Amino acid sequence: MAGIYFHIPFCKRFCGYCDFNRSLRLQYAPRVLERMHAELETEQSFLHDSKIRTVYFGGGTPSLLAPQTLANLFEHTARLFDCTRTEEITVELNPDDITTEYVAELRRTPINRLSVGIQSFDDAELRVMGRRHTAAQAEQAVRLLQTAGYDNISIDLIFGVHGFGDDVLQRSLDKALSLGVQHISAYHLTIEPETRFGRMLARGELQQVDEECSEREFAAVHAALTAAGFEHYEVSNYALSGFRSRHNSSYWTGDEYLGIGAGAHSFNGSMRRWCEQSAEEYAEGVVYGQETLSERDRLNEYLMTSLRRIEGISTAYIAERWGSDEAERIGRTAEAFIKAGTMVRLGVGADERLAVPPEHFLISDAIISALFEV
Numbered sequence: 001m002a003g004i005y006f007h008i009p010f011c012k013r014f015c016g017y018c019d020f021n022r023s024l025r026l027q028y029a030p031r032v033l034e035r036m037h038a039e040l041e042t043e044q045s046f047l048h049d050s051k052i053r054t055v056y057f058g059g060g061t062p063s064l065l066a067p068q069t070l071a072n073l074f075e076h077t078a079r080l081f082d083c084t085r086t087e088e089i090t091v092e093l094n095p096d097d098i099t100t101e102y103v104a105e106l107r108r109t110p111i112n113r114l115s116v117g118i119q120s121f122d123d124a125e126l127r128v129m130g131r132r133h134t135a136a137q138a139e140q141a142v143r144l145l146q147t148a149g150y151d152n153i154s155i156d157l158i159f160g161v162h163g164f165g166d167d168v169l170q171r172s173l174d175k176a177l178s179l180g181v182q183h184i185s186a187y188h189l190t191i192e193p194e195t196r197f198g199r200m201l202a203r204g205e206l207q208q209v210d211e212e213c214s215e216r217e218f219a220a221v222h223a224a225l226t227a228a229g230f231e232h233y234e235v236s237n238y239a240l241s242g243f244r245s246r247h248n249s250s251y252w253t254g255d256e257y258l259g260i261g262a263g264a265h266s267f268n269g270s271m272r273r274w275c276e277q278s279a280e281e282y283a284e285g286v287v288y289g290q291e292t293l294s295e296r297d298r299l300n301e302y303l304m305t306s307l308r309r310i311e312g313i314s315t316a317y318i319a320e321r322w323g324s325d326e327a328e329r330i331g332r333t334a335e336a337f338i339k340a341g342t343m344v345r346l347g348v349g350a351d352e353r354l355a356v357p358p359e360h361f362l363i364s365d366a367i368i369s370a371l372f373e374v
């Protein structure tokens with residue numbers, strides 16, 4: 001089964017760390033939406049699999065649009081694809097868009113999973129990040145959604161922000177856990193050059209946290225959330241049992257997905273395609289970039305996505321798919337990490353898997369690079 005991702009590229013203001021495809025020109029929304037409906041029609045044959053398991057509205061800020069506007073995109077999807085077994089329809093929400101009226105309208109749509117962009121429960125940290133909401137608004141937003149009956153709620157947190165100590169992070173984690181949500185995504189702040197934070201860093205007005213702080217905060221997040229019963233199932237993602245993000249999991253397991261909108265990416269098993277246009281350009285007509293993946297690309301992608309998850313890689317699958325020489329090469333390289341304790345061997349024989357234990361996920365990128373076929 002496949003997934004469909006809709007990118008809603010509009011924001012009311014830009015956060016300091018954000019390098020997503022986004023635009024402040026909300027006046028373009030009607031034309032962009034018209035184009036997204038048209039793109040859905042013209043690109044339906046991109047997927048080989050027409051059964052849609054998950055739908056995801058990301059951004060940008062999808063909650064700047066009325067819930068019915070998002071539901072219209074899903075209804076159109078259901079006319080073009082088989083959505084009779086769609087399990088999960090997620091929308092990303094910004095806390096200050098979540099009002100009683102908004103939630104009442106949201107309840108009338110088939111959207112059944114909510115991802116709330118909170119980032120921190122510390123007002124000073126939220127101001128530094130350039131977020132629009134306060135900690136109190138974030139808490140109130142989650143409570144409103146829960147009161148309305150939603151029981152599949154994810155929140156995003158960011159850690160590794162210079163100048164905010166371990167106690168600030170701990171308070172955010174405590175507050176997040178006290179809310180009784182089912183899923184938490186916790187990202188280490190990365191500073192990209194083309195962002196406000198990137199420019200501040202270049203001017204010396206902002207610092208990055210050092211490696212020791214990164215490791216300490218990553219460990220603090222892992223300890224707090226796993227102690228509360230969350231499974232650390234991917235580098236940045238934690239879920240209570242049965243509440244992993246099915247949409248995001250499908251990216252990591254190589255399923256097909258169709259991305260619609262400026263900033264969306266698609267994959268159909270052999271080809272990757274993306275649209276990097278601004279919302280304003282997209283409104284005039286879609287232009288894609290694309291690449292056909294070689295066998296080496298596909299092996300490296302398998303390593304990259306699998307070693308960021310607790311399941312890790314299957315050596316039997318690598319041998320069957322890319323040959324026993326590759327499986328042996330990877331096994332030999334992994335041996336040093338296994339000895340050092342930063343990788344583990346799970347299962348035996350045909351069930352053998354090599355994985356990075358969650359407490360070492362922070363260094364998974366270095367391990368993945370060492371295992372890559374170059």
Ligand code: SF4
Nearest residue numbers: 011014015018059060
């Ligand atoms: S983090 Fe979200 S709300 Fe902030 S600028 Fe990026 S897309 Fe917009």
